[in-house]
Amino acid sequence: MKKTYRIAPDVKEQILKQVKDEGIPVSQAAKDAGIAEQTIYGWLARGLKGLPTLGELVRLKRQNKELLELVGELTLQLSSTQKKS
Numbered sequence: 001m002k003k004t005y006r007i008a009p010d011v012k013e014q015i016l017k018q019v020k021d022e023g024i025p026v027s028q029a030a031k032d033a034g035i036a037e038q039t040i041y042g043w044l045a046r047g048l049k050g051l052p053t054l055g056e057l058v059r060l061k062r063q064n065k066e067l068l069e070l071v072g073e074l075t076l077q078l079s080s081t082q083k084k085s
Contacts, residue, residue, distance in 0.1 A: 007035065016043055 007015075015033055018024040019040065026044075030037040 005035075007033075007039075012043060015040060016047070019044070 011033070015029050015035075019026055019029050026037050026040050030040055
């Protein structure tokens with residue numbers, strides 16, 4: 001029979017902060033805390049609410065590309081205007 005352990009909420013919060021904010025790999029955080037990687041992945045999955053859909057991601061990537069192209073065009077225009085002065 002498998003034993004289950006409860007992780008204190010503050011410890012869980014600290015582990016998730018390390019992974020999400022500090023960029024520590026899940027494997028390292030799990031090893032440091034002495035818990036299974038799957039436990040942390042489960043916490044992360046349950047905490048991911050309101051994620052964009054695939055369609056929204058495609059739209060956002062396309063919009064980002066268009067905006068970067070526009071910034072490039074405006075930069076060139078500004079550069080050429082400044083050279084004429």
